[in-house]
Amino acid sequence: MMCSNPSAAAAPERNRRRCRLLGYSGWVTASPRWWFGLSLACLGLLVAPGCKPAGPQANRSAGDGDRLEELTAETMVLREVDWPREVRVQGTLYADEVAAIGARVAGRVSKVHVQLGDVVKAGQTLVSLDTDEFELMVSQAEAQWGQARASVGLAKEPDKPIEEWRADLNPENSPPVRQQRAVWNEAKASLERSQRLLAQSAISPGEFGLIEAAASVAEAGYAAAINAVEEKISIIGVRRIEWELARQRLRDATITAPFDGLIQGRLVAPGGFIAAGDAVVTLVRTDPIWFRGLVPERYASKLTTGLPIRVRIESVDQPVEALVTRISPSLDVASRSLAFEARIENDDRRFRSGIFAIADLIIDPQARTLAIPESAIAQFAGSEKVWKLIDGVAREAE
Template sequence: MKTFPALSSSLWMVWLAANLVGLGCSRQATPPPTAKSEPAVDAVLRAEVVELHPQAWPMTVRVQGGLTADEITVVGAKVAGRVAAVQFDLGDAVPSEAPMVTLDRTEFELQVAQSQALLAQARAAIGLAANDDGVTPVPERSPAVLEAKAVWEEAATRLRRLQRLREQNAVTTEEYETAIAAEKVAESRYASALNGANEKVAIIQVRAAELDLARQQLADAVCFAPFAASIQQRHVAPGTYVQVGNPLMTLVRTDTLRFRGAMPERHAHRLAVGQQVRLFIESIAEPVEATVTRISPTIDPMSRALTFEADVDNRAGRLRSGLFAEAEVIVDPRATALVLNAGAIQEFAGVEKVWKMVNGEAREQVIQTGERRSEAVTIVDGLQSGDIVLTDASIGRVARVEATLVEQAGGNFVSTETPDQASPDAPTTRQIHGG
């Protein structure tokens, strides 16, 4: 009878028991889990730090709008006529009072000549020469009035003579009454002559006005520019017949442009004339400075915004009317805020952090940022005045910090020491303990 199977079974049981004992010892050697500990402090970190204090951060409101011409006008015809010449075309610069469109002047010149003849006729009727333009007609000096006045004076003299003779009974009653009637008739004829002279003087004034009107129409046959501007559109060509009021030229003045924007209702109370405006135009690299000059008295009920205008100097001519622009209106130039350079802020998965000094060590601090201007960023939450943070978040880690304090101006970090101030043997860093 063989005993090998039994021996093999015994060896297998011994091997299994030994492994179980070893496994138990291994589990007992593993220490029990403990509570989560604070991150270990690394070696000393040499870094620049900045102490936060409120800085000047003018409050701005960003709005959208467009540039419009300072003046735009459609120049129309003042008289009817046929266009004889057009002196300017699209885009031309037109000086003030420069002739732009000329109508055929022949008919207007004939009207002037006719009015001159009628005026001369009226003057001759009252005894004035045609060239006596500077002489004011006097009705009492007209020939008809002088004649009637002489007849009246003669009748009055005869009547006075008969009155003296009647007292002496040298004339009959019939002769005396005839003299009275003749004097009254002469007086009436004088009054009639004077009225006729006044009428002729009035006719002279009418003819003079007609002559002035004819001359004005002759002058209006040439259309002049009301101000220095550029031609936006030409509406006529030589040979076109125009009626009174028909458009001839469209002029725009662009040496000064107007930015027209709409301030949201929630900021409307902050808007005031004289505030500075920075315009950002896609075709212009640098911002364009402007000033708020006009504000609407009412808020638009549809957009719930307040319309305003800012004058833009465009004497260089690099801007065009109609350009779209975004504007930053400085509504509170004295506002302040906590500001950091963008390099001091670390962002990951939408979470923004800085490395804040706490008891001489660098610790992560979650923050919330606000407005960004160039490399400067405002801090809305997470930090307060007096906090000290690393200026370079990329080197931040949990460690004790040997810090060099720098100052901050407008989001830029500036060292507080200069090479002239520091001696060769003086240390360039010092320990700073954040709160």
């Protein structure tokens, strides 16, 4: 039972005091249940009709009616204790990532490598498409690229990066340009000889004009050869990109997992045709897993990241300790509540997404309050009562 005696501040928290109770004698050790039973017994004696004390016992009680007997009861002094303020919320466990893995190219499904619930690693093959058509496209693009290189006299180097071979290309080294350069050099030499012969009057001005025109034509042919080779070099770049795209489509025919996870659903079967973008499997990552809950609007200002939270799941015996990690920037207008998430480590995969959970959110870890043991509270007819010691007299209080 409780004691609120001002002079008891220096006494131990639990001591033994004398409490006066009307109508009873003797020394007892009292507890809340004992007082509660005693009250019921007194009530039965008072309302029993036609009952009167008789004999010596009655005379003795009547004579002692004004005297208060003293009983011994165990008491405690109320003091403030640490009592963190908690809010109980309901929520659900959500996976860290959920992705519908789709195909980047259209094709016919050749093989499905996974089933429901399989654990996969990043890069692991999930579904394979028929690659015959893609392999033909690679061969075609490679042949066209080789043809473009051969037109300017370049060897095929498929493994060399495009930046390197483009830097090595020099139009002056191509056979057509070398040929036109030789013709132009011959025309220039003939023009020089003609100029000397014209100075000696060995040829007529008309013959010199023909030789001079031939030199100009040779120079124009050289410039045209340069332009033609540069155009072919650009075509080589286009063919190279087409070849790389064909190889990329061939690689895309094998659909792989983008991250570690579990197969939540298989959406295709061998023999089926899928279009580009169609989902083939649903992949989820449950490590970590997230508890998502809602707190009422009146607690929104106290909710901050880093607050401790105890998540209780029906299939798990012990609560899971976690911290508030994410908080929504705005309240839900319909429910007037604020959403938050807490990260839960799940490397052993014992928690599954979609599970209902109840969490105790410690909204104020530094809170303090007056507290009494639960055993000191008596319940009767829907009300809770305790005994208070005031000036040495025990009185019942709700």
